[in-house]
């Protein structure tokens with residue numbers, strides 16, 4: 001579960017400061033997708049970065065499975081992020097020289113304490129996840145051999161490698177046509193249900209929102225509406 005309590009985040013703006021996120025609270029439960037929407041500059045990506053524990057807010061709490069991430073030191077926050085949070089960034093940041101399968105298994109080598117012992121397990125999980133995102137037969141392809149939609153599927157599978165309880169996804173359909181975008185949203189809904197993640201999905205594309213479980217609408221960093229949908 002992820003709970004954001006009264007999050008405020010400001011950035012310097014000349015002499016004063018601008019509130020990118022202004023006193024926003026939300027709770028996302030396991031097995032649900034919460035959409036975060038709003039116009040450009042409304043604070044969606046900033047809120048997601050706070051939820052990901054990548055930026056510390058000026059005030060407010062980020063509770064991940066009841067652990068207050070804002071109270072952790074940098075090392076503990078990194079560990080929390082690695083163990084419990086999967087992040088899909090707006091820009092695909094796959095490594096050009098690695099195959100789809102290696103993009104996933106390399107996660108096991110990054111900072112984990114017992115990576116050698118877990119190598120076989122990681123390979124097995126990568127296989128299961130590639131299958132789950134519809135890329136069972138594409139595991140040996142490198143990013144340039146995959147379509148935009150397939151690359152986004154690899155990104156999503158990679159974010160799930162460490163079996164996170166929280167899945168954070170920023171504009172996953174922005175580089176895709178409507179049909180491919182809709183199938184990515186479909187995939188996110190299915191994986192959220194199957195893997196019981198608490199998923200936050202930033203999107204400015206309102207066509208996808210009727211499918212999700214709740215919507216937080218931001219304007220100028222402020223929460224203007226919470227809609228229960230699906």
Ligand SMILES: Nc1ncnc2c1ncn2[C@@H]1O[C@H](COP(=O)(O)OP(=O)(O)OP(=O)(O)O)[C@@H](O)[C@H]1O
Nearest residue numbers: 011012020038039040041042043044045046047204
């Ligand atoms: N690193 C930063 N330094 C200063 N101001 C920032 C920074 N990041 C974001 N902002 C400001 O905070 C506000 C919210 O930006 P944010 O990127 O979170 O909005 P967004 O809703 O994700 O926009 P978009 O849909 O265009 O990606 C904007 O006014 C932006 O200019």
